[in-house]
């Protein structure tokens with residue numbers, strides 16, 4: 152039962168609970184009228200202290216498609232946070248108005264804090280470089296729909312693996328499946344944090360490899376998860392400029408990939424996937440975006456207890 156629960160990081164839900172969400176999302180995809188009015192009379196608050204296109208709009212689209220309504224803000228300057236209000240007080244206040252809260256915040260741990268003060272379910276829409284669990288639900292649903300299973304897959308993560316919260320969340324979630332192999336492809340300055348490799352993956356017994364060479368491992372991959380270099384998390388512009396084009400996926404590089412490999416990207420894309428790759432049938436990142444809305448419909452209807 153997910154009714155009334157918070158989703159702060161992927162480990163909050165068991166793999167059986169996530170499988171239930173994927174099955175529900177697939178039903179919604181197959182029948183767009185399924186659950187159409189299930190959230191009539193319910194309100195979703197979207198509190199975005201950082202920019203977003205997909206997470207905020209897909210949650211709002213999900214709630215509207217379920218018959219509910221949305222309120223909130225898309226940048227903190229229009230909220231009383233700009234007057235110095237604490238996150239705790241903001242969350243206590245919004246809990247009086249809404250039936251569920253989705254929040255994005257640049258501070259790592261902010262979603263956990265919010266969940267302690269909320270009287271309604273809190274969903275983490277991204278907290279700094281930490282976690283982004285609904286992107287993980289999106290990524291896993293996409294893999295399930297396009298590859299059919301998780302066990303035994305080799306998944307390559309490429310780009311900014313230091314600051315990329317989607318990478319941290321997905322690596323953690325994948326470590327719970329059997330026979331998974333993870334390959335982390337990044338420049339040394341942007342390697343995945345030790346708490347993921349030495350902590351989570353070692354503890355789970357998940358096989359992993361770290362490299363800076365995409366072409367060398369391309370042919371091994373079932374899934375290639377590209378990420379952008381996150382300018383907003385760098386301390387200086389020079390480092391960002393030096394590292395931003397470390398990897399650019401092109402049709403030439405795709406020649407080394409298997410025919411059934413899929414390319415995922417949480418988006419937004421900057422320069423790391425050339426536009427020419429979009430026409431490749433293995434490019435799945437816009438399908439992934441659509442699955443994000445279906446899985447958020449499944450999530451909201453479950454948290455609100457209407458299914």
Ligand code: CP
Pocket residue numbers: 202203204205206207277286417418419
């Ligand atoms: N994938 C993702 O979180 O995109 P937005 O930053 O546009 O929400």
